[in-house]
Amino acid sequence: MRNRIVAGNWKMNNNAQQTQQLIDGLKAHQPYKEGVEVIIAPTYVNLQAAVVATNGSGIVVSAQNMHQADAGAYTGEISADMLKNIGINTVIIGHSERRAYFGETDDLLASKVAKALAEGMRVIFCFGEELSDREAGNHFNLVTQQLSDGLNGVEESQLTDIVLAYEPVWAIGTGVTASPEQAQEMHEHIRSHIAEHFSDTAAAAMMILYGGSVKPGNAAEIFGKPDVDGGLIGGASLKADDFAAIINA
Numbered sequence: 211m212r213n214r215i216v217a218g219n220w221k222m223n224n225n226a227q228q229t230q231q232l233i234d235g236l237k238a239h240q241p242y243k244e245g246v247e248v249i250i251a252p253t254y255v256n257l258q259a260a261v262v263a264t265n266g267s268g269i270v271v272s273a274q275n276m277h278q279a280d281a282g283a284y285t286g287e288i289s290a291d292m293l294k295n296i297g298i299n300t301v302i303i304g305h306s307e308r309r310a311y312f313g314e315t316d317d318l319l320a321s322k323v324a325k326a327l328a329e330g331m332r333v334i335f336c337f338g339e340e341l342s343d344r345e346a347g348n349h350f351n352l353v354t355q356q357l358s359d360g361l362n363g364v365e366e367s368q369l370t371d372i373v374l375a376y377e378p379v380w381a382i383g384t385g386v387t388a389s390p391e392q393a394q395e396m397h398e399h400i401r402s403h404i405a406e407h408f409s410d411t412a413a414a415a416m417m418i419l420y421g422g423s424v425k426p427g428n429a430a431e432i433f434g435k436p437d438v439d440g441g442l443i444g445g446a447s448l449k450a451d452d453f454a455a456i457i458n459a
């Protein structure tokens with residue numbers, strides 16, 4: 211039986227005070243339902259404060275991105291070592307906004323995934339199709355390709371440090387959620403891809419999250435599907451009451 215993960219991607223939201231307030235709000239809702247790992251991903255400048263503020267709460271703090279090099283002349287970038295040094299061991303890689311607005315390609319993402327894993331970090335690897343891919347009936351192929359490219363070079367023994375997050379781009383921040391059936395059929399597809407490329411055991415253990423307009427009102431139905439192991443939440447993770455309701459769903 212797989213555990214559950216509910217992760218909040220705060221994106222470019224919340225200054226230092228708001229970060230503290232939101233963490234206080236989340237802690238006020240504890241204890242959460244058993245068996246759910248709760249992750250929050252504040253922006254870089256607030257990561258260290260978030261690690262301190264969540265200390266002892268069981269809430270895990272993740273980065274939203276990282277660079278693939280060890281160190282050096284990469285203005286504006288953050289390395290795995292810098293993250294680990296402040297107690298961050300989880301990183302989101304491949305979010306559709308990184309792909310769309312910052313030109314992150316499948317090859318680049320594969321190098322980030324490889325670097326994070328080599329550094330002993332856990333990766334939440336995101337992927338998902340655009341509406342045009344779905345309308346053209348190409349969504350399964352595209353997701354297969356994003357997975358093969360992003361996990362290129364990953365060994366089966368490293369899969370325990372990977373969490374997959376299927377996020378159809380047309381559902382992110384739009385208020386339009388994939389139906390529970392659409393989520394389930396894609397998650398099943400993803401799991402069978404893992405089985406084919408690695409093993410049945412790896413596929414059975416793989417955590418696959420759904421992301422895209424998950425709200426308190428639709429979370430239980432989506433999370434109730436057999437291949438959905440939790441969610442990556444954007445907008446609704448910015449309100450303690452909503453995020454707690456999703457965690458407990």
Ligand code: PGA
Nearest residue numbers: 382383422423443444445
């Ligand atoms: P959303 O974002 O919940 O606001 O749709 C999800 C995400 O981008 O991870």
